[in-house]
Amino acid sequence: MWQWLYKLGSPRHFYEMTTGLVPWLTGVSLLLLAAGVVWGLGFAPPDYQMGDNFRIIYIHVPTSMCGMGAYVLLATMAAMHMIWNIKMADIVAKVSAPVGAAYIALGLITGALWGKPTWGTYWTWDARLTSSLILLFLFLGVMALRAAYDSESAGSKAASVLAIVGVVNVPIIYFSVQWWNTLHQGTSKLGGAGSANPPEIWIPAFFTGFAVIGLFFVAVILRSRNEILYRERRTQWVQDLLQKELTHA
Amino acid sequence: MNPIRKQKLLIVGVILGGAAVATALLLLAFNKGLNAFFTPTEIAEGKVTGTQNIRIGGMVKKGSLLKEGLQGTRIEFIATDFNEDVPVVYTGVLPDLFREGQGVMADGHMDAKGVFQADSILAKHDENYMSSEVKAAMEAAKNKQAAKTVANGGAQP
Numbered sequence: 188m189w190q191w192l193y194k195l196g197s198p199r200h201f202y203e204m205t206t207g208l209v210p211w212l213t214g215v216s217l218l219l220l221a222a223g224v225v226w227g228l229g230f231a232p233p234d235y236q237m238g239d240n241f242r243i244i245y246i247h248v249p250t251s252m253c254g255m256g257a258y259v260l261l262a263t264m265a266a267m268h269m270i271w272n273i274k275m276a277d278i279v280a281k282v283s284a285p286v287g288a289a290y291i292a293l294g295l296i297t298g299a300l301w302g303k304p305t306w307g308t309y310w311t312w313d314a315r316l317t318s319s320l321i322l323l324f325l326f327l328g329v330m331a332l333r334a335a336y337d338s339e340s341a342g343s344k345a346a347s348v349l350a351i352v353g354v355v356n357v358p359i360i361y362f363s364v365q366w367w368n369t370l371h372q373g374t375s376k377l378g379g380a381g382s383a384n385p386p387e388i389w390i391p392a393f394f395t396g397f398a399v400i401g402l403f404f405v406a407v408i409l410r411s412r413n414e415i416l417y418r419e420r421r422t423q424w425v426q427d428l429l430q431k432e433l434t435h436a
Numbered sequence: 437m438n439p440i441r442k443q444k445l446l447i448v449g450v451i452l453g454g455a456a457v458a459t460a461l462l463l464l465a466f467n468k469g470l471n472a473f474f475t476p477t478e479i480a481e482g483k484v485t486g487t488q489n490i491r492i493g494g495m496v497k498k499g500s501l502l503k504e505g506l507q508g509t510r511i512e513f514i515a516t517d518f519n520e521d522v523p524v525v526y527t528g529v530l531p532d533l534f535r536e537g538q539g540v541m542a543d544g545h546m547d548a549k550g551v552f553q554a555d556s557i558l559a560k561h562d563e564n565y566m567s568s569e570v571k572a573a574m575e576a577a578k579n580k581q582a583a584k585t586v587a588n589g590g591a592q593p
Contacts, residue, residue, distance in 0.1 A: 231567075232567030232568065232569055233567065233568050234565050234566060234567065234568070235566045235567065235568040235571035235572075236533060236538075236561070237532075237533065237561070238568075241565055244565075266448050266452075269444055269447075269448055270441055270444045270445045270448055271441060271444075304531070304532055305531070305532070305533055305559065305561050306531060306533075306541075306558045306559055306560065306561070307530075307531030307534075307556075307557065307558045307559055308556075308558055311472065311541075311558065312472070313472035314470050314471075314472065348451060351448060351451055351452055351455075352451060352452070352455040354452070355452075355455050355456050355459045356459075359459070359463070366463075366470075367470050367471045367472065368471040368472050368473050368475065368493055369472050370472055370473075370493075370541055370558060370560055372560070372561050372562050372563040373562075373563045374563060375563040375564070375565065376563070385566070385567065387567065388565050388566075388567065
């Protein structure tokens with residue numbers, strides 16, 4: 188186990204271990220997404236108050252939660268890079284920021300589209316919405332800070348510090364609906380049949396949830412592989428790989 | 437762990453701890469200032485003075501909704517948190533989810549008579565989702581139960 192994790196820390200081993208994983212993970216995620224979307228949009232019963240409006244939860248909840256998870260991953264990788272100087276951690280921190288930003292942006296957009304018919308407004312400055320917007324700006328800030336330096340290592344150090352500081356925002360987003368009066372509703376508790384939040388409404392959300400997480404890792408792995416090839420472009424193993432690709436083509 | 441790694445771990449810990457403490461102090465200082473709205477209880481306690489614009493939140497009290505005007509564009513209702521009540525007056529279009537027994541948020545100000553003059557109304561949704569079929573079945577069961585109680589009530593002393 189430790190041996191395996193230790194190997195993942197080396198860019199070359201990461202590249203070789205993920206080669207077979209990508210098509211498999213993409214396929215499973217897309218299947219789950221298709222199943223969840225068809226079930227959620229086509230067959231799950233409409234909500235008694237919102238009618239069909241509520242169906243946006245099948246995208247809104249998974250992307251928002253995955254966006255928050257992405258920031259925790261980013262901060263963890265930044266800390267690992269700062270403490271142990273693991274190259275692979277820096278690569279994952281770099282490539283996961285734009286993916287996480289896209290996810291939380293999607294959460295904000297779908298939330299706004301749901302908010303207009305339900306609440307009567309696209310946007311309100313309540314604690315949940317505002318802290319989520321701050322998370323998007325943190326992602327963008329980490330990306331901008333890294334890009335602002337000419338030297339890769341200086342940029343990654345500055346971005347790592349911001350990434351670590353910003354992680355305090357994640358529990359604030361999660362608990363905002365409990366700590367303050369917000370327009371955004373609290374976290375749904377999942378109940379049995381007949382109760383509020385019955386399984387026929389929630390099971391499709393688990394499908395889209397796992398699909399969204401799977402696709403997040405597909406994007407991160409693909410982007411990591413590109414970054415590995417670029418950073419290691421002068422090493423023998425990348426040269427060999429390139430040679431092999433060229434002879435195949 | 438070698439000393440340099442240990443030192444770096446300490447630095448990261450201090451950065452994170454410092455940020456957490458600073459944020460916690462900041463949030464504690466804001467305290468309830470970060471609330472999106474005032475509750476009727478807070479208004480009754482005199483937390484709102486004068487006629488500045490504020491936002492209130494609560495439930496639309498059952499049986500309190502009054503519609504006036506040609507299309508019912510002028511409405512009156514009582515916002516409650518089951519402790520204190522605030523009467524609200526509003527003229528305009530309502531969101532779809534606005535109804536009695538539902539959460540509501542209103543922007544506006546308190547007038548001299550203690551009535552909240554709303555400029556806009558937002559409906560608050562709770563964290564419960566239910567299919568229309570289940571809701572209809574529950575309503576039917578409730579009505580049957582009520583009918584039974586009435587029937588039995590006549591026979592009982």
